[in-house]
Amino acid sequence: MDTSDVENREERLEAEKQRLYEEIRTYPTPIAGCDQQFNYLLEQQARVVAELNRLRSAREATKGRS
Numbered sequence: 001m002d003t004s005d006v007e008n009r010e011e012r013l014e015a016e017k018q019r020l021y022e023e024i025r026t027y028p029t030p031i032a033g034c035d036q037q038f039n040y041l042l043e044q045q046a047r048v049v050a051e052l053n054r055l056r057s058a059r060e061a062t063k064g065r066s
Contacts (some may be wrong), residue, residue: 006055013052020045
């Protein structure tokens with residue numbers, strides 16, 4: 001994957017992260033642990049953040065080798 005592909009993926013993930021944050025922020029008050037859709041949104045958010053962190057770490061490691 002070249003640098004522009006990584007940057008494009010990072011931009012898409014960042015946009016998705018922001019979309020999820022906004023959806024969670026405006027979600028009707030759930031009953032903690034009982035609302036499956038809310039829990040799904042939280043899981044999706046965690047996955048997106050983890051993937052962004054992985055991409056950024058890989059990019060930093062690549063920069064260190066240059």
